[in-house]
Amino acid sequence: MDTSDRARDSSARDTFPKLMAELARRQGSRIAIREKDYGIWQSWTWAEVEGHVRDLALGLAAHGFARGDKVAIIGDNRPRLYWAITATQALGGVPVPMYQDAIADEIQFILDHSEVRFAVVENQEQVDKLLSIREQVPRLEMIVYGDPRGLRHYREPGLESYQDVQARGRRFGTDNPDFYGDEIAKGAGADVSIMMYTSGTTGKPKGVVLTNDNIIATSRSGIVHDRLTDHEELVAYMPMAWIGDHLFSYGEALCAGFTVNCPESAETVLQDAREIGPTCFFAPPRIWEGILTTVMVRIEDAARFKRWLFHKFMAVAERVGVRKMDGKPVGPIDNLLYGLGELLIYGPLKDNLGFSKIRVAYTAGEAIGPEIFTFYRSIGVNIKQLYGMTEATALVVGQKDGEVRPDTTGVPFPGVELKIGDGGEVMFRSPGVFVGYYKNADATAETKTEDGWIRSGDAGLIDEEGHLRIIDRAKDVGKLNDGTMFAPKYIENKLKFSPYVREAVAHGNGRDFVTAFINIDLESVGNWAERRGIAYTSYADLAAQPTVYDLLGGEIERVNQSLSEDSQLSRSQIARFLILHKELDPDDNELTRTRKVRRRFIADKYKVLIDALYGGATSAQMEAEVTFEDGRTGTIKADLAIRDIGTPLPTAKAA
DSSP states (O other): OOHHHHHHHTTTTSSHHHHHHHHHHHHTTSEEEEEEETTEEEEEEHHHHHHHHHHHHHHHHHTTOOTTOEEEEESSSOHHHHHHHHHHHHTTOEEEEEOTTOOHHHHHHHHHHHTEEEEEESSHHHHHHHHHTGGGOTTOOEEEESOOTTOTTOOOTTEEEHHHHHHHHHHHHHHOTTHHHHHHHHOOTTSEEEEEEOOOSSSSOOEEEEEHHHHHHHHHHHHHHTTOOTTOEEEOOSOTTSHHHIIIIIIIHHHHTOEEEEOSOGGGHHHHHHHHOOSEEEOOHHHHHHHHHHHHHHHHHSOHHHHHHHHHHHHHHHHHHHHHHTTOOOOHHHHHHHHHHIIIIIHHHHHHHTOTTOSEEEEOSSOOOHHHHHHHHHTTOOEEEEEOOGGGTTOSEEOOTTOOOTTOOBEEOTTOEEEEOGGGEEEEEOTTOOOEETTOHHHHHHHBOTTSOEEEEEEEEEOTTSOEEEEEEGGGOEEOTTSOEEOHHHHHHHHHTSTTEEEEEEEOTTSSSEEEEEEEOHHHHHHHHHHTTOOOSSHHHHHTOHHHHHHHHHHHHHHHHHHHTOTTTTTOOEEEEEEOSSOOOGGGTSBOTTOOBOHHHHHHHTHHHHHHHHTTOSEEEEEEEEEOTTSOEEEEEEEEEEEEOOSOOOOOOOO
């Protein structure tokens, strides 16, 4: 009996190695994964992928890999790293993906906490990080690297190339022909499949333990929700340590059997996507916003007739496109005009962006601007919002075709129960709910009730149609001194709807009024400045320009207008702001690796600026330590202007 037979006979398809074996048997000649390297796409079939996975697993087994061992996975999205996840699972081990841009200290904590014994990494950069902390993590025995460039003369004990480990595996397999199939057969749905570490906004990251049952059930739910097939093409470029990538690029790919494509680099994602023509695409709001900003900059630089044509047909798209996308009736003249727009504008634009074949696109992580959301849907990109978290295997709520609205995140996925708990906290339970936090029973009990409900930590409400609307993190929701609700993330998201705002931090809890820190978007504000002949030398120089303050003041007034129309938040309009002299950065502990604001840290680090905002000052001096890409630290000094917005707009009356 071969490997596929043994896997199929043993509760087939309840683990990912069994799913891999089934795909190799059923559609072994079809493309499973591609990678672009040196400008060339290389492809592997399902049969070839299973062979690579088997050789790596056997190579690790030959080194003494035991069931329950942890394997760190570090690097960009690469086929070898996805195969390492399956190989680890085949032996009953637990993969632990980590963010590729994490600094050595962050990696050290997770390696030590998760008790990692093996590591499979992409290249020299990751090898160097691990070697620099090796003495602090004595459990780490073996480091396997995929890209040999720069590592030829390394002679560290336990450091081996991916190819050498696979070669050892082939020899081990010859001597032990039944070993791999037997190990796969031992696996079960209830076994731990992966451990994903949270980003840690308020403390150390926590290890979220997910089983095969969790991920497979959630993957199948997502497949049913959006009618995904084995013919989908997906671009895998989001960090492998993020649960969304693991669900889409690994869980759903293996459950549905579709093709995953790894771009050459983060910088070439859109160019590589054009060559592939993905049918599924995920991007957080900041990427959708960045794409639109680039489009609009190009339009502004185009000839007058092209600009006129674009804006003329975009007006048609705004009036007609969303109705067509939702399957609603459209008049014959509008239908004709939209068809002409598709020929002249929408189609070429989607083709240029690599979106011409997209059936479904997703955004999640934070709110996306209604104008941005509507733009994509109006030109025929079926973008939909998702809501979830690592502890739910990513998916809790999503938008159904024909029920897509910019102001909600949708309805529960199949198998998900949803309710609003005490204090307006969103709660849910589903087959995807995690086992618990690794070695942290207290935190598990705080998040997961005895009957399986998850306290999300998010404040929200369910409308009359069953759609979920997220307001803010429950712990961040506070009050102004007059009793007005203060929801900082809600305000920050509204600010970030602007193409000129990269990040924002709102302040106001226990205060008389709301203030804000702003990070400008260097690309969009830079283009704006260049078109107006405004010279600048650096981010700090551009951010300090009075004209940029005028620009951002106008954007804040737009946000205040929106807030004034909300009966609950109308009195939380922004009264004062400043533009920070540096970008908030994960390396400076100001943001998590998923770019969530570390509020407590920022409140402490920038206390002098907050005091100035509330003390009536017109400027404030700041000295801040920054971390450069090579790990060195330095100090930035700046004198920051503070700007008043003026008299708040009339407030909405409560219903």
